[in-house]
Amino acid sequence: MKLEAVELIRLNVPLKSAFRTSFSSVNMHEVVWVHAVTDEGEGWAECGANDRPDYSSEYHTGAMAVLREFILPDLFKLGNDLSAEAVAPTLHWIKQHRMAKAAIETALLDAQLRASTTSFAEYFGATRDKVPAGVSVGIMDSLPELMGFVEGYLNEGYVRIKLKIEPGWDYEPVKLVRETYGPDLLLQVDANTAYTRDDFDLLKRLDEFNLLLIEQPIYEEDLLGHAKLADYIETPVCLDETIISADIARDAIELGAAEIINIKPSRVGGYIESVKIHDISVANNIPVWCGGMLETGIGRAANLALAAMPGFTLPGDTSASSRYFETDLTEPFVLVDGHISVPTGPGIGVDPIPEIIERFAVSREWIKR
Ligand code: OSB
Ligand code: MG
Known part of the structure; x- marks a missing residue:
């Protein structure tokens, strides 16, 4: 599988009610999605990083930065040698940033499994x-x-x-x-x-x-x-x-x-x-x-x-x-x-609804090989 392009989407999705923990109170789920386009098809994933580094050291715009500057260039370089299983070994040199790594690995796993009609x-x-x-x-x-x-x-x-x-x-x-x-x-x-x-x-x-x-x-x-x-x-x-x-x-x-x-x-x-x-x-x-x-x-x-x-x-x-x-x-x-x-369709088994993405998207950015 070869990675052609990745779309980073920032979304603000309102929560029904405020969610308060010992570290924050949030009304809005502020999150980044990774949309990967490969030669075998597309895949989707949600990055776990919060808007602020309050649960872990990662935060959404930081995750986007490390994807843009270090993670994606390395994965583009792999050419046809890319697979979801190759992501962690390739990115091993990058310390921490696990939520950013997880997001791209998951989007690629989604693309890979959709292509082979296998569910997660x-x-x-x-x-x-x-x-x-x-x-x-x-x-x-x-x-x-x-x-x-x-x-x-x-x-x-x-x-x-x-x-x-x-x-x-x-x-x-x-x-x-x-x-x-x-x-x-x-x-x-x-x-x-x-x-x-x-x-x-x-x-x-x-x-x-x-x-x-x-x-x-x-x-x-x-x-x-x-x-x-x-x-x-x-x-x-x-x-x-x-x-x-x-x-x-x-x-x-x-x-x-x-x-x-x-x-x-x-x-x-x-x-x-x-x-x-x-x-x-x-x-x-x-x-x-x-x-x-x-x-x-x-x-x-x-x-x-x-x-x-x-x-x-x-x-x-x-x-x-x-x-x-x-x-x-x-x-x-x-x-x-x-x-x-549990979803049974190929990959993650569900598809994002384009009109609803448009409604909640704050920014969309394409990064190409
Ligand atoms: O500690 O499990 C946690 C939500 C955000 C950050 C950390 C935590 C949580 C939750 C809610 O407890 C889990 C969920 O319903 O998704
Ligand atoms: Mg917990």
Whole structure:
């Protein structure tokens, strides 16, 4: 396969309601898409980078810059030797920038698999045709507001609730949700690194709520701190931000820092690396689940295929389109009995709708070989 041109599209897609985490509050999904044109056909991917370097060091215009200046010139140079599998080895010399690398690798994988009429799910060896959906619930201004959202999501059929937490918004909201819905509700929390090694006693108080897991409680580089916390509390420690590669996943598991892993393909450099993390986790009896970055249908389709692999034994943040957007940019993904169907068509299995791209696009730029 040969890469002919790439279109970088910046989109601002309004969210239905503000999504607040311990690191930001967003009303708009500001995102970059990569549209690859090859001699065998076209492919699409959504870059995971936020508008600001607040979740990881990457941000959308930075990802566009590294694609333009370094990543795409190297891939153009490969000529006919290009394949999705060749992307990571070719770009190995570029330090970090995993979300930018993931976006182009995914767009090329989409083009490659569309050409061979293979779905992402088949390529991954996925074993299910639908996956259970959880929902990530942001930090709210008040407990009644939170309960309104949780009630609504449970009525829709979501099978697992994840509450975003931060110091001052932890024990009370978790207690209220647990007491209201009882012991059978699958409930977990995500701190996005908001706590420190000084907060272990506070986090231990959450043990009484029998949570599925606590996600990324402390600083992403503090592997040893997570191992110490995992020893100290009953709630299983799950890592998100820390797990940026299969090598780090292996080390975190061996150190006892990751009792569960959230796999986000964008964070780890793509789906090929994600499958490696899945395999390492399965070999070590570590459950995994698929995280999200508020993706539009273009990113969501590929995540659902990954989440259908056998090691994904916990519900993911792969919610329906309607949880995020009034209007998605593909056919919307819908929740049916708490599950979302895995696309079966070639490649990611969905197509962007041109008129809707036009509506939300802020800029479109072609880069040619
Ligand atoms: O930490 O999992 C996270 C959204 C943006 C950035 C980080 C995170 C999240 C979510 C929502 O929790 C996941 C989703 O529904 O896509
Ligand atoms: Mg998280």
